[in-house]
Amino acid sequence: DAKTTQPPSMDCAEGRAANLPCNHSTISGNEYVYWYRQIHSQGPQYIIHGLKNNETNEMASLIITEDRKSSTLILPHATLRDTAVYYCIVRPYSGAGSYQLTFGKGTKLSVIP
């Protein structure tokens, strides 16, 4: 059963911020929100993860709502190389299921010149 809901596709103009939403209304207190992306013909690539607080790294920012029922991945200045399928994944910190990632269908982001 999918624990996250994402739009199937989105477009973003090159150089603009890409904001990818994810709903995870049944998330538990010990579950992380992970984002991976998959560029065509490559394996999934880790982007970022968070528990409660907003997170930022060199690739992206992750904004998690206060109730933790949804999050947004932000690519601040999208480039053509960011065209990929983006997966939002909920994953427990420990116990059953903590060792694996359960992928949905993700959001196909197309960055347009």
Place this chain on the structure above:
Amino acid sequence: GAGVSQTPSNKVTEKGKYVELRCDPISGHTALYWYRQSLGQGPEFLIYFQGTGAADDSGLPNDRFFAVRPEGSVSTLKIQRTERGDSAVYLCASSYETSGANVLTFGAGSRLTVL
């Protein structure tokens, strides 16, 4: 190595044949995972190793699929009597440990086509 290496990158075989797919994880990573990705779908979990032992093989679709990791490093996914429905990209990932806070690093995958 710097990343997870998978060989072959492409494999075309005939229905009924036996296939082996190899995964070299990142050095020092104790956990190793196999996933399968069909066209247009997200990756699906097959099996996970902690060291040499298969800690969870619940994702293997049937007994034609088997995986080993005899020395706790390289792993081989073995598929017997291949069927056309086995055609997919087989992805391998490794991680340093297995709590939910650790990051899985994936290889580029092995694309299997069964004719």
